[in-house]
Amino acid sequence: MSSSNQWDAKWEVSEDLAHKLISSQFPQLASKSVQKLGHGWDNTVFLVGAEYVFRFPRREVSINRLRMEGKILPKLKDYFSIAYSLPIFFGEGDYDYPAPFLGYPYLSGEFPIGLTDKQRALSATTLAQFLKSLHAFPVKIAQENGVQHDHRNLTDIAMRKEKMHTFISGLALHFNEEEHRAISNYLAQLRTERVKQKYVFLHGDLHFKNMLVDVNGRVSGIIDWGDIHIGHPSCDLNVAYSFLPPDARSDFFKEYGDVDEETKILARLIAIYIPILIMMQAIDDKDERLVDEAKTNIKRALAD
Structure with missing residues:
Protein backbone atom coordinates (compact mmCIF):
# COMPACT_ATOMS: atom_id res chain seq x y z
CA MET A 1 0.00 0.00 0.00
CA SER A 2 1.07 3.56 -0.65
CA SER A 3 2.42 5.61 2.24
CA SER A 4 -0.14 8.28 1.34
CA ASN A 5 -3.74 7.11 1.30
CA GLN A 6 -7.17 8.73 1.17
CA TRP A 7 -7.84 7.55 4.71
CA ASP A 8 -4.62 8.93 6.25
CA ALA A 9 -5.24 11.37 9.08
CA LYS A 10 -4.31 15.04 8.94
CA TRP A 11 -5.08 15.37 12.65
CA GLU A 12 -4.32 12.59 15.11
CA VAL A 13 -6.45 12.87 18.24
CA SER A 14 -5.05 11.14 21.32
CA GLU A 15 -7.08 10.08 24.34
CA ASP A 16 -5.45 12.90 26.33
CA LEU A 17 -6.39 15.53 23.75
CA ALA A 18 -9.92 14.17 23.46
CA HIS A 19 -10.31 14.33 27.25
CA LYS A 20 -9.05 17.94 27.33
CA LEU A 21 -11.43 19.03 24.59
CA ILE A 22 -14.43 17.24 26.07
CA SER A 23 -13.87 18.20 29.72
CA SER A 24 -13.16 21.86 28.95
CA GLN A 25 -16.34 22.30 26.92
CA PHE A 26 -18.60 19.87 28.77
CA PRO A 27 -17.55 20.03 32.46
CA GLN A 28 -20.27 17.55 33.42
CA LEU A 29 -18.20 14.89 31.60
CA ALA A 30 -14.80 15.85 33.05
CA SER A 31 -14.71 12.96 35.52
CA LYS A 32 -15.46 10.32 32.92
CA SER A 33 -12.86 8.08 31.29
CA VAL A 34 -12.00 8.54 27.62
CA GLN A 35 -11.07 5.45 25.63
CA LYS A 36 -10.29 5.28 21.91
CA LEU A 37 -12.64 2.88 20.12
CA GLY A 38 -11.14 3.15 16.65
CA HIS A 39 -11.16 5.22 13.49
CA GLY A 40 -12.51 5.24 9.97
CA TRP A 41 -11.57 7.32 6.97
CA ASP A 42 -13.08 10.49 8.41
CA ASN A 43 -13.22 10.35 12.20
CA THR A 44 -11.52 9.08 15.34
CA VAL A 45 -14.03 7.66 17.84
CA PHE A 46 -13.87 7.66 21.63
CA LEU A 47 -16.00 6.09 24.35
CA VAL A 48 -16.63 8.56 27.16
CA GLY A 49 -17.60 6.83 30.37
CA ALA A 50 -20.02 4.08 29.46
CA GLU A 51 -22.71 6.43 28.18
CA TYR A 52 -21.37 8.50 25.29
CA VAL A 53 -19.41 8.30 22.06
CA PHE A 54 -17.50 11.28 20.62
CA ARG A 55 -16.29 11.61 17.03
CA PHE A 56 -13.42 13.87 15.99
CA PRO A 57 -12.63 14.59 12.31
CA ARG A 58 -9.29 13.29 11.02
CA ARG A 59 -9.38 15.16 7.69
CA GLU A 60 -10.50 18.58 6.47
CA VAL A 61 -13.19 17.08 4.24
CA SER A 62 -14.82 15.66 7.37
CA ILE A 63 -15.55 19.03 8.97
CA ASN A 64 -18.54 20.04 6.85
CA ARG A 65 -19.81 16.48 6.97
CA LEU A 66 -19.81 16.50 10.76
CA ARG A 67 -21.51 19.90 10.89
CA MET A 68 -24.21 18.56 8.56
CA GLU A 69 -24.75 15.59 10.87
CA GLY A 70 -25.29 17.95 13.78
CA LYS A 71 -27.81 19.92 11.77
CA ILE A 72 -29.88 17.24 10.07
CA LEU A 73 -29.80 14.16 12.32
CA PRO A 74 -32.10 15.64 15.01
CA LYS A 75 -34.74 16.07 12.30
CA LEU A 76 -34.85 12.32 11.60
CA LYS A 77 -36.04 11.11 14.99
CA ASP A 78 -39.69 10.79 13.90
CA TYR A 79 -38.93 8.88 10.72
CA PHE A 80 -37.83 5.48 12.04
CA SER A 81 -37.74 3.52 15.26
CA ILE A 82 -34.30 1.93 14.90
CA ALA A 83 -31.61 3.49 17.09
CA TYR A 84 -29.21 5.86 15.36
CA SER A 85 -26.45 8.35 16.19
CA LEU A 86 -28.32 11.39 17.50
CA PRO A 87 -25.85 14.14 18.54
CA ILE A 88 -26.39 15.85 21.88
CA PHE A 89 -22.95 17.46 22.46
CA PHE A 90 -21.63 20.00 19.96
CA GLY A 91 -17.96 20.84 20.46
CA GLU A 92 -15.58 23.23 18.69
CA GLY A 93 -11.85 23.05 18.05
CA ASP A 94 -9.36 24.13 20.73
CA TYR A 95 -5.85 23.26 22.01
CA ASP A 96 -4.53 23.51 18.41
CA TYR A 97 -7.13 21.03 17.19
CA PRO A 98 -9.04 22.96 14.49
CA ALA A 99 -12.19 20.92 13.90
CA PRO A 100 -15.64 20.67 15.50
CA PHE A 101 -16.61 17.40 17.19
CA LEU A 102 -19.84 15.72 18.22
CA GLY A 103 -20.97 13.54 21.12
CA TYR A 104 -23.79 11.02 21.03
CA PRO A 105 -25.43 8.58 23.45
CA TYR A 106 -23.62 5.26 23.31
CA LEU A 107 -25.52 2.69 21.26
CA SER A 108 -25.09 -0.85 22.51
CA GLY A 109 -24.32 -3.61 20.05
CA GLU A 110 -21.52 -5.05 17.98
CA PHE A 111 -20.46 -4.76 14.36
CA PRO A 112 -22.06 -7.53 12.27
CA ILE A 113 -18.85 -9.48 11.79
CA GLY A 114 -18.87 -13.26 11.39
CA LEU A 115 -22.67 -13.65 11.42
CA THR A 116 -24.34 -16.70 9.92
Missing part, protein backbone atom coordinates in the same frame (compact mmCIF):
# COMPACT_ATOMS: atom_id res chain seq x y z
CA ASP A 117 -26.72 -16.35 6.98
CA LYS A 118 -29.56 -17.31 9.33
CA GLN A 119 -28.67 -14.44 11.66
CA ARG A 120 -28.43 -11.99 8.76
CA ALA A 121 -31.81 -13.00 7.41
CA LEU A 122 -33.40 -11.88 10.70
CA SER A 123 -32.76 -8.25 9.67
CA ALA A 124 -34.26 -8.30 6.16
CA THR A 125 -37.51 -6.64 7.21
CA THR A 126 -35.86 -4.34 9.77
CA LEU A 127 -33.40 -2.98 7.20
CA ALA A 128 -36.10 -2.58 4.56
CA GLN A 129 -38.38 -0.65 6.92
CA PHE A 130 -35.51 1.56 8.02
CA LEU A 131 -34.47 2.43 4.47
CA LYS A 132 -38.03 2.89 3.27
CA SER A 133 -38.59 5.46 6.02
CA LEU A 134 -35.20 7.11 5.56
CA HIS A 135 -35.69 7.49 1.83
CA ALA A 136 -39.09 9.07 2.49
CA PHE A 137 -37.51 11.98 4.36
CA PRO A 138 -38.48 15.08 2.31
CA VAL A 139 -35.73 16.05 -0.12
CA LYS A 140 -36.92 19.65 0.12
CA ILE A 141 -36.21 19.77 3.87
CA ALA A 142 -32.79 18.20 3.28
CA GLN A 143 -31.97 20.79 0.63
CA GLU A 144 -33.16 23.65 2.83
CA ASN A 145 -30.70 22.44 5.47
CA GLY A 146 -27.79 22.34 3.06
CA VAL A 147 -27.63 18.63 2.23
CA GLN A 148 -25.75 18.25 -1.05
CA HIS A 149 -26.54 16.13 -4.08
CA ASP A 150 -24.49 13.08 -5.05
CA HIS A 151 -20.86 14.22 -4.75
CA ARG A 152 -19.36 10.89 -5.82
CA ASN A 153 -21.09 10.42 -9.17
CA LEU A 154 -22.25 6.95 -8.13
CA THR A 155 -24.46 6.44 -11.18
CA ASP A 156 -21.40 6.37 -13.47
CA ILE A 157 -20.89 2.61 -13.50
CA ALA A 158 -18.19 2.69 -16.18
CA MET A 159 -15.99 4.96 -14.04
CA ARG A 160 -16.53 2.80 -10.97
CA LYS A 161 -15.68 -0.36 -12.91
CA GLU A 162 -12.41 1.21 -14.03
CA LYS A 163 -11.52 2.07 -10.43
CA MET A 164 -12.39 -1.43 -9.28
CA HIS A 165 -10.09 -2.99 -11.87
CA THR A 166 -7.27 -0.84 -10.47
CA PHE A 167 -8.14 -1.73 -6.89
CA ILE A 168 -8.31 -5.50 -7.39
CA SER A 169 -5.06 -5.40 -9.32
CA GLY A 170 -3.41 -3.79 -6.31
CA LEU A 171 -5.07 -6.31 -3.99
CA ALA A 172 -4.13 -9.37 -6.05
CA LEU A 173 -1.96 -10.83 -3.30
CA HIS A 174 -4.89 -10.71 -0.88
CA PHE A 175 -7.35 -12.67 -3.02
CA ASN A 176 -7.01 -16.31 -3.93
CA GLU A 177 -7.40 -17.31 -7.57
CA GLU A 178 -11.08 -18.17 -7.23
CA GLU A 179 -11.94 -14.91 -5.45
CA HIS A 180 -10.05 -12.79 -7.98
CA ARG A 181 -11.67 -14.62 -10.90
CA ALA A 182 -15.17 -14.16 -9.46
CA ILE A 183 -14.76 -10.38 -9.21
CA SER A 184 -13.11 -10.13 -12.64
CA ASN A 185 -15.86 -12.19 -14.26
CA TYR A 186 -18.53 -10.08 -12.61
CA LEU A 187 -16.98 -6.87 -13.94
CA ALA A 188 -16.55 -8.37 -17.42
CA GLN A 189 -20.23 -9.33 -17.56
CA LEU A 190 -21.46 -5.96 -16.26
CA ARG A 191 -22.54 -4.18 -19.45
CA THR A 192 -24.47 -1.24 -18.00
CA GLU A 193 -22.35 1.93 -18.09
CA ARG A 194 -24.63 4.41 -16.34
CA VAL A 195 -28.04 4.44 -14.68
CA LYS A 196 -30.57 7.23 -14.57
CA GLN A 197 -30.12 9.46 -11.53
CA LYS A 198 -32.73 9.44 -8.78
CA TYR A 199 -33.00 11.71 -5.78
CA VAL A 200 -33.77 10.50 -2.27
CA PHE A 201 -32.30 11.31 1.13
CA LEU A 202 -29.48 8.85 1.92
CA HIS A 203 -27.31 7.61 4.76
CA GLY A 204 -24.67 7.42 2.04
CA ASP A 205 -22.20 4.97 3.59
CA LEU A 206 -24.15 1.95 4.74
CA HIS A 207 -21.92 -1.05 5.41
CA PHE A 208 -20.96 -3.42 8.21
CA LYS A 209 -18.74 -0.89 10.02
CA ASN A 210 -21.65 1.54 10.28
CA MET A 211 -24.22 -0.97 11.54
CA LEU A 212 -24.74 -2.50 14.97
CA VAL A 213 -26.40 -5.80 15.85
CA ASP A 214 -27.78 -7.23 19.09
CA VAL A 215 -26.82 -10.53 20.73
CA ASN A 216 -28.98 -12.42 18.24
CA GLY A 217 -27.32 -10.77 15.25
CA ARG A 218 -30.32 -8.60 14.40
CA VAL A 219 -29.57 -5.04 13.24
CA SER A 220 -30.19 -2.70 16.19
CA GLY A 221 -28.50 0.59 15.28
CA ILE A 222 -27.10 2.71 12.46
CA ILE A 223 -24.06 4.93 13.06
CA ASP A 224 -21.67 7.29 11.21
CA TRP A 225 -23.85 9.55 9.08
CA GLY A 226 -20.99 11.61 7.66
CA ASP A 227 -21.86 10.84 4.03
CA ILE A 228 -25.47 12.06 4.16
CA HIS A 229 -26.51 13.29 0.72
CA ILE A 230 -29.30 13.33 -1.84
CA GLY A 231 -28.87 10.77 -4.56
CA HIS A 232 -29.63 7.33 -5.93
CA PRO A 233 -31.29 4.89 -3.49
CA SER A 234 -28.96 2.09 -4.64
CA CYS A 235 -26.26 3.76 -2.53
CA ASP A 236 -28.06 2.51 0.60
CA LEU A 237 -29.77 -0.49 -0.98
CA ASN A 238 -26.36 -2.09 -1.41
CA VAL A 239 -26.93 -3.75 1.98
CA ALA A 240 -29.48 -6.05 0.36
CA TYR A 241 -26.47 -7.64 -1.37
CA SER A 242 -23.51 -7.07 0.95
CA PHE A 243 -25.30 -7.81 4.24
CA LEU A 244 -28.21 -10.12 3.36
CA PRO A 245 -27.86 -13.65 1.98
CA PRO A 246 -29.53 -14.26 -1.42
CA ASP A 247 -32.56 -16.07 0.00
CA ALA A 248 -33.45 -13.08 2.23
CA ARG A 249 -33.43 -10.46 -0.51
CA SER A 250 -36.96 -11.12 -1.71
CA ASP A 251 -38.28 -10.39 1.80
CA PHE A 252 -36.24 -7.19 1.87
CA PHE A 253 -37.55 -5.86 -1.45
CA LYS A 254 -41.10 -6.98 -0.67
CA GLU A 255 -41.03 -4.76 2.42
CA TYR A 256 -39.07 -1.88 0.88
CA GLY A 257 -41.19 -1.67 -2.25
CA ASP A 258 -40.72 -1.94 -6.01
CA VAL A 259 -37.14 -1.47 -7.21
CA ASP A 260 -36.26 -1.41 -10.90
CA GLU A 261 -33.52 -3.55 -12.42
CA GLU A 262 -31.12 -0.63 -12.95
CA THR A 263 -31.26 0.17 -9.26
CA LYS A 264 -30.52 -3.44 -8.34
CA ILE A 265 -27.57 -3.52 -10.75
CA LEU A 266 -26.04 -0.40 -9.20
CA ALA A 267 -26.80 -1.57 -5.64
CA ARG A 268 -24.91 -4.82 -6.23
CA LEU A 269 -21.94 -2.95 -7.72
CA ILE A 270 -21.74 -0.66 -4.69
CA ALA A 271 -22.08 -3.71 -2.42
CA ILE A 272 -18.80 -4.96 -3.92
CA TYR A 273 -17.11 -1.58 -4.27
CA ILE A 274 -17.48 -0.46 -0.62
CA PRO A 275 -16.00 -3.64 0.94
CA ILE A 276 -13.04 -3.34 -1.43
CA LEU A 277 -12.34 0.12 -0.01
CA ILE A 278 -12.76 -1.18 3.54
CA MET A 279 -10.42 -4.04 2.72
CA MET A 280 -7.75 -1.65 1.43
CA GLN A 281 -7.70 0.35 4.66
CA ALA A 282 -7.88 -2.81 6.79
CA ILE A 283 -4.80 -4.20 5.02
CA ASP A 284 -2.99 -0.92 5.64
CA ASP A 285 -4.04 -1.12 9.32
CA LYS A 286 -3.07 -4.82 9.46
CA ASP A 287 -6.58 -5.69 10.68
CA GLU A 288 -7.12 -9.24 9.41
CA ARG A 289 -10.55 -9.49 11.03
CA LEU A 290 -11.86 -6.62 8.91
CA VAL A 291 -10.08 -7.92 5.81
CA ASP A 292 -11.84 -11.27 6.18
CA GLU A 293 -15.25 -9.68 6.80
CA ALA A 294 -14.86 -7.38 3.79
CA LYS A 295 -14.05 -10.40 1.61
CA THR A 296 -17.12 -12.28 2.83
CA ASN A 297 -19.23 -9.21 2.05
CA ILE A 298 -17.89 -9.24 -1.50
CA LYS A 299 -18.59 -12.96 -1.93
CA ARG A 300 -22.13 -12.50 -0.60
CA ALA A 301 -22.78 -9.61 -2.97
CA LEU A 302 -21.64 -11.70 -5.92
CA ALA A 303 -23.92 -14.60 -4.99
CA ASP A 304 -27.39 -15.01 -6.52
Whole structure:
Protein backbone atom coordinates (compact mmCIF):
# COMPACT_ATOMS: atom_id res chain seq x y z
CA MET A 1 0.00 0.00 0.00
CA SER A 2 1.07 3.56 -0.65
CA SER A 3 2.42 5.61 2.24
CA SER A 4 -0.14 8.28 1.34
CA ASN A 5 -3.74 7.11 1.30
CA GLN A 6 -7.17 8.73 1.17
CA TRP A 7 -7.84 7.55 4.71
CA ASP A 8 -4.62 8.93 6.25
CA ALA A 9 -5.24 11.37 9.08
CA LYS A 10 -4.31 15.04 8.94
CA TRP A 11 -5.08 15.37 12.65
CA GLU A 12 -4.32 12.59 15.11
CA VAL A 13 -6.45 12.87 18.24
CA SER A 14 -5.05 11.14 21.32
CA GLU A 15 -7.08 10.08 24.34
CA ASP A 16 -5.45 12.90 26.33
CA LEU A 17 -6.39 15.53 23.75
CA ALA A 18 -9.92 14.17 23.46
CA HIS A 19 -10.31 14.33 27.25
CA LYS A 20 -9.05 17.94 27.33
CA LEU A 21 -11.43 19.03 24.59
CA ILE A 22 -14.43 17.24 26.07
CA SER A 23 -13.87 18.20 29.72
CA SER A 24 -13.16 21.86 28.95
CA GLN A 25 -16.34 22.30 26.92
CA PHE A 26 -18.60 19.87 28.77
CA PRO A 27 -17.55 20.03 32.46
CA GLN A 28 -20.27 17.55 33.42
CA LEU A 29 -18.20 14.89 31.60
CA ALA A 30 -14.80 15.85 33.05
CA SER A 31 -14.71 12.96 35.52
CA LYS A 32 -15.46 10.32 32.92
CA SER A 33 -12.86 8.08 31.29
CA VAL A 34 -12.00 8.54 27.62
CA GLN A 35 -11.07 5.45 25.63
CA LYS A 36 -10.29 5.28 21.91
CA LEU A 37 -12.64 2.88 20.12
CA GLY A 38 -11.14 3.15 16.65
CA HIS A 39 -11.16 5.22 13.49
CA GLY A 40 -12.51 5.24 9.97
CA TRP A 41 -11.57 7.32 6.97
CA ASP A 42 -13.08 10.49 8.41
CA ASN A 43 -13.22 10.35 12.20
CA THR A 44 -11.52 9.08 15.34
CA VAL A 45 -14.03 7.66 17.84
CA PHE A 46 -13.87 7.66 21.63
CA LEU A 47 -16.00 6.09 24.35
CA VAL A 48 -16.63 8.56 27.16
CA GLY A 49 -17.60 6.83 30.37
CA ALA A 50 -20.02 4.08 29.46
CA GLU A 51 -22.71 6.43 28.18
CA TYR A 52 -21.37 8.50 25.29
CA VAL A 53 -19.41 8.30 22.06
CA PHE A 54 -17.50 11.28 20.62
CA ARG A 55 -16.29 11.61 17.03
CA PHE A 56 -13.42 13.87 15.99
CA PRO A 57 -12.63 14.59 12.31
CA ARG A 58 -9.29 13.29 11.02
CA ARG A 59 -9.38 15.16 7.69
CA GLU A 60 -10.50 18.58 6.47
CA VAL A 61 -13.19 17.08 4.24
CA SER A 62 -14.82 15.66 7.37
CA ILE A 63 -15.55 19.03 8.97
CA ASN A 64 -18.54 20.04 6.85
CA ARG A 65 -19.81 16.48 6.97
CA LEU A 66 -19.81 16.50 10.76
CA ARG A 67 -21.51 19.90 10.89
CA MET A 68 -24.21 18.56 8.56
CA GLU A 69 -24.75 15.59 10.87
CA GLY A 70 -25.29 17.95 13.78
CA LYS A 71 -27.81 19.92 11.77
CA ILE A 72 -29.88 17.24 10.07
CA LEU A 73 -29.80 14.16 12.32
CA PRO A 74 -32.10 15.64 15.01
CA LYS A 75 -34.74 16.07 12.30
CA LEU A 76 -34.85 12.32 11.60
CA LYS A 77 -36.04 11.11 14.99
CA ASP A 78 -39.69 10.79 13.90
CA TYR A 79 -38.93 8.88 10.72
CA PHE A 80 -37.83 5.48 12.04
CA SER A 81 -37.74 3.52 15.26
CA ILE A 82 -34.30 1.93 14.90
CA ALA A 83 -31.61 3.49 17.09
CA TYR A 84 -29.21 5.86 15.36
CA SER A 85 -26.45 8.35 16.19
CA LEU A 86 -28.32 11.39 17.50
CA PRO A 87 -25.85 14.14 18.54
CA ILE A 88 -26.39 15.85 21.88
CA PHE A 89 -22.95 17.46 22.46
CA PHE A 90 -21.63 20.00 19.96
CA GLY A 91 -17.96 20.84 20.46
CA GLU A 92 -15.58 23.23 18.69
CA GLY A 93 -11.85 23.05 18.05
CA ASP A 94 -9.36 24.13 20.73
CA TYR A 95 -5.85 23.26 22.01
CA ASP A 96 -4.53 23.51 18.41
CA TYR A 97 -7.13 21.03 17.19
CA PRO A 98 -9.04 22.96 14.49
CA ALA A 99 -12.19 20.92 13.90
CA PRO A 100 -15.64 20.67 15.50
CA PHE A 101 -16.61 17.40 17.19
CA LEU A 102 -19.84 15.72 18.22
CA GLY A 103 -20.97 13.54 21.12
CA TYR A 104 -23.79 11.02 21.03
CA PRO A 105 -25.43 8.58 23.45
CA TYR A 106 -23.62 5.26 23.31
CA LEU A 107 -25.52 2.69 21.26
CA SER A 108 -25.09 -0.85 22.51
CA GLY A 109 -24.32 -3.61 20.05
CA GLU A 110 -21.52 -5.05 17.98
CA PHE A 111 -20.46 -4.76 14.36
CA PRO A 112 -22.06 -7.53 12.27
CA ILE A 113 -18.85 -9.48 11.79
CA GLY A 114 -18.87 -13.26 11.39
CA LEU A 115 -22.67 -13.65 11.42
CA THR A 116 -24.34 -16.70 9.92
CA ASP A 117 -26.72 -16.35 6.98
CA LYS A 118 -29.56 -17.31 9.33
CA GLN A 119 -28.67 -14.44 11.66
CA ARG A 120 -28.43 -11.99 8.76
CA ALA A 121 -31.81 -13.00 7.41
CA LEU A 122 -33.40 -11.88 10.70
CA SER A 123 -32.76 -8.25 9.67
CA ALA A 124 -34.26 -8.30 6.16
CA THR A 125 -37.51 -6.64 7.21
CA THR A 126 -35.86 -4.34 9.77
CA LEU A 127 -33.40 -2.98 7.20
CA ALA A 128 -36.10 -2.58 4.56
CA GLN A 129 -38.38 -0.65 6.92
CA PHE A 130 -35.51 1.56 8.02
CA LEU A 131 -34.47 2.43 4.47
CA LYS A 132 -38.03 2.89 3.27
CA SER A 133 -38.59 5.46 6.02
CA LEU A 134 -35.20 7.11 5.56
CA HIS A 135 -35.69 7.49 1.83
CA ALA A 136 -39.09 9.07 2.49
CA PHE A 137 -37.51 11.98 4.36
CA PRO A 138 -38.48 15.08 2.31
CA VAL A 139 -35.73 16.05 -0.12
CA LYS A 140 -36.92 19.65 0.12
CA ILE A 141 -36.21 19.77 3.87
CA ALA A 142 -32.79 18.20 3.28
CA GLN A 143 -31.97 20.79 0.63
CA GLU A 144 -33.16 23.65 2.83
CA ASN A 145 -30.70 22.44 5.47
CA GLY A 146 -27.79 22.34 3.06
CA VAL A 147 -27.63 18.63 2.23
CA GLN A 148 -25.75 18.25 -1.05
CA HIS A 149 -26.54 16.13 -4.08
CA ASP A 150 -24.49 13.08 -5.05
CA HIS A 151 -20.86 14.22 -4.75
CA ARG A 152 -19.36 10.89 -5.82
CA ASN A 153 -21.09 10.42 -9.17
CA LEU A 154 -22.25 6.95 -8.13
CA THR A 155 -24.46 6.44 -11.18
CA ASP A 156 -21.40 6.37 -13.47
CA ILE A 157 -20.89 2.61 -13.50
CA ALA A 158 -18.19 2.69 -16.18
CA MET A 159 -15.99 4.96 -14.04
CA ARG A 160 -16.53 2.80 -10.97
CA LYS A 161 -15.68 -0.36 -12.91
CA GLU A 162 -12.41 1.21 -14.03
CA LYS A 163 -11.52 2.07 -10.43
CA MET A 164 -12.39 -1.43 -9.28
CA HIS A 165 -10.09 -2.99 -11.87
CA THR A 166 -7.27 -0.84 -10.47
CA PHE A 167 -8.14 -1.73 -6.89
CA ILE A 168 -8.31 -5.50 -7.39
CA SER A 169 -5.06 -5.40 -9.32
CA GLY A 170 -3.41 -3.79 -6.31
CA LEU A 171 -5.07 -6.31 -3.99
CA ALA A 172 -4.13 -9.37 -6.05
CA LEU A 173 -1.96 -10.83 -3.30
CA HIS A 174 -4.89 -10.71 -0.88
CA PHE A 175 -7.35 -12.67 -3.02
CA ASN A 176 -7.01 -16.31 -3.93
CA GLU A 177 -7.40 -17.31 -7.57
CA GLU A 178 -11.08 -18.17 -7.23
CA GLU A 179 -11.94 -14.91 -5.45
CA HIS A 180 -10.05 -12.79 -7.98
CA ARG A 181 -11.67 -14.62 -10.90
CA ALA A 182 -15.17 -14.16 -9.46
CA ILE A 183 -14.76 -10.38 -9.21
CA SER A 184 -13.11 -10.13 -12.64
CA ASN A 185 -15.86 -12.19 -14.26
CA TYR A 186 -18.53 -10.08 -12.61
CA LEU A 187 -16.98 -6.87 -13.94
CA ALA A 188 -16.55 -8.37 -17.42
CA GLN A 189 -20.23 -9.33 -17.56
CA LEU A 190 -21.46 -5.96 -16.26
CA ARG A 191 -22.54 -4.18 -19.45
CA THR A 192 -24.47 -1.24 -18.00
CA GLU A 193 -22.35 1.93 -18.09
CA ARG A 194 -24.63 4.41 -16.34
CA VAL A 195 -28.04 4.44 -14.68
CA LYS A 196 -30.57 7.23 -14.57
CA GLN A 197 -30.12 9.46 -11.53
CA LYS A 198 -32.73 9.44 -8.78
CA TYR A 199 -33.00 11.71 -5.78
CA VAL A 200 -33.77 10.50 -2.27
CA PHE A 201 -32.30 11.31 1.13
CA LEU A 202 -29.48 8.85 1.92
CA HIS A 203 -27.31 7.61 4.76
CA GLY A 204 -24.67 7.42 2.04
CA ASP A 205 -22.20 4.97 3.59
CA LEU A 206 -24.15 1.95 4.74
CA HIS A 207 -21.92 -1.05 5.41
CA PHE A 208 -20.96 -3.42 8.21
CA LYS A 209 -18.74 -0.89 10.02
CA ASN A 210 -21.65 1.54 10.28
CA MET A 211 -24.22 -0.97 11.54
CA LEU A 212 -24.74 -2.50 14.97
CA VAL A 213 -26.40 -5.80 15.85
CA ASP A 214 -27.78 -7.23 19.09
CA VAL A 215 -26.82 -10.53 20.73
CA ASN A 216 -28.98 -12.42 18.24
CA GLY A 217 -27.32 -10.77 15.25
CA ARG A 218 -30.32 -8.60 14.40
CA VAL A 219 -29.57 -5.04 13.24
CA SER A 220 -30.19 -2.70 16.19
CA GLY A 221 -28.50 0.59 15.28
CA ILE A 222 -27.10 2.71 12.46
CA ILE A 223 -24.06 4.93 13.06
CA ASP A 224 -21.67 7.29 11.21
CA TRP A 225 -23.85 9.55 9.08
CA GLY A 226 -20.99 11.61 7.66
CA ASP A 227 -21.86 10.84 4.03
CA ILE A 228 -25.47 12.06 4.16
CA HIS A 229 -26.51 13.29 0.72
CA ILE A 230 -29.30 13.33 -1.84
CA GLY A 231 -28.87 10.77 -4.56
CA HIS A 232 -29.63 7.33 -5.93
CA PRO A 233 -31.29 4.89 -3.49
CA SER A 234 -28.96 2.09 -4.64
CA CYS A 235 -26.26 3.76 -2.53
CA ASP A 236 -28.06 2.51 0.60
CA LEU A 237 -29.77 -0.49 -0.98
CA ASN A 238 -26.36 -2.09 -1.41
CA VAL A 239 -26.93 -3.75 1.98
CA ALA A 240 -29.48 -6.05 0.36
CA TYR A 241 -26.47 -7.64 -1.37
CA SER A 242 -23.51 -7.07 0.95
CA PHE A 243 -25.30 -7.81 4.24
CA LEU A 244 -28.21 -10.12 3.36
CA PRO A 245 -27.86 -13.65 1.98
CA PRO A 246 -29.53 -14.26 -1.42
CA ASP A 247 -32.56 -16.07 0.00
CA ALA A 248 -33.45 -13.08 2.23
CA ARG A 249 -33.43 -10.46 -0.51
CA SER A 250 -36.96 -11.12 -1.71
CA ASP A 251 -38.28 -10.39 1.80
CA PHE A 252 -36.24 -7.19 1.87
CA PHE A 253 -37.55 -5.86 -1.45
CA LYS A 254 -41.10 -6.98 -0.67
CA GLU A 255 -41.03 -4.76 2.42
CA TYR A 256 -39.07 -1.88 0.88
CA GLY A 257 -41.19 -1.67 -2.25
CA ASP A 258 -40.72 -1.94 -6.01
CA VAL A 259 -37.14 -1.47 -7.21
CA ASP A 260 -36.26 -1.41 -10.90
CA GLU A 261 -33.52 -3.55 -12.42
CA GLU A 262 -31.12 -0.63 -12.95
CA THR A 263 -31.26 0.17 -9.26
CA LYS A 264 -30.52 -3.44 -8.34
CA ILE A 265 -27.57 -3.52 -10.75
CA LEU A 266 -26.04 -0.40 -9.20
CA ALA A 267 -26.80 -1.57 -5.64
CA ARG A 268 -24.91 -4.82 -6.23
CA LEU A 269 -21.94 -2.95 -7.72
CA ILE A 270 -21.74 -0.66 -4.69
CA ALA A 271 -22.08 -3.71 -2.42
CA ILE A 272 -18.80 -4.96 -3.92
CA TYR A 273 -17.11 -1.58 -4.27
CA ILE A 274 -17.48 -0.46 -0.62
CA PRO A 275 -16.00 -3.64 0.94
CA ILE A 276 -13.04 -3.34 -1.43
CA LEU A 277 -12.34 0.12 -0.01
CA ILE A 278 -12.76 -1.18 3.54
CA MET A 279 -10.42 -4.04 2.72
CA MET A 280 -7.75 -1.65 1.43
CA GLN A 281 -7.70 0.35 4.66
CA ALA A 282 -7.88 -2.81 6.79
CA ILE A 283 -4.80 -4.20 5.02
CA ASP A 284 -2.99 -0.92 5.64
CA ASP A 285 -4.04 -1.12 9.32
CA LYS A 286 -3.07 -4.82 9.46
CA ASP A 287 -6.58 -5.69 10.68
CA GLU A 288 -7.12 -9.24 9.41
CA ARG A 289 -10.55 -9.49 11.03
CA LEU A 290 -11.86 -6.62 8.91
CA VAL A 291 -10.08 -7.92 5.81
CA ASP A 292 -11.84 -11.27 6.18
CA GLU A 293 -15.25 -9.68 6.80
CA ALA A 294 -14.86 -7.38 3.79
CA LYS A 295 -14.05 -10.40 1.61
CA THR A 296 -17.12 -12.28 2.83
CA ASN A 297 -19.23 -9.21 2.05
CA ILE A 298 -17.89 -9.24 -1.50
CA LYS A 299 -18.59 -12.96 -1.93
CA ARG A 300 -22.13 -12.50 -0.60
CA ALA A 301 -22.78 -9.61 -2.97
CA LEU A 302 -21.64 -11.70 -5.92
CA ALA A 303 -23.92 -14.60 -4.99
CA ASP A 304 -27.39 -15.01 -6.52
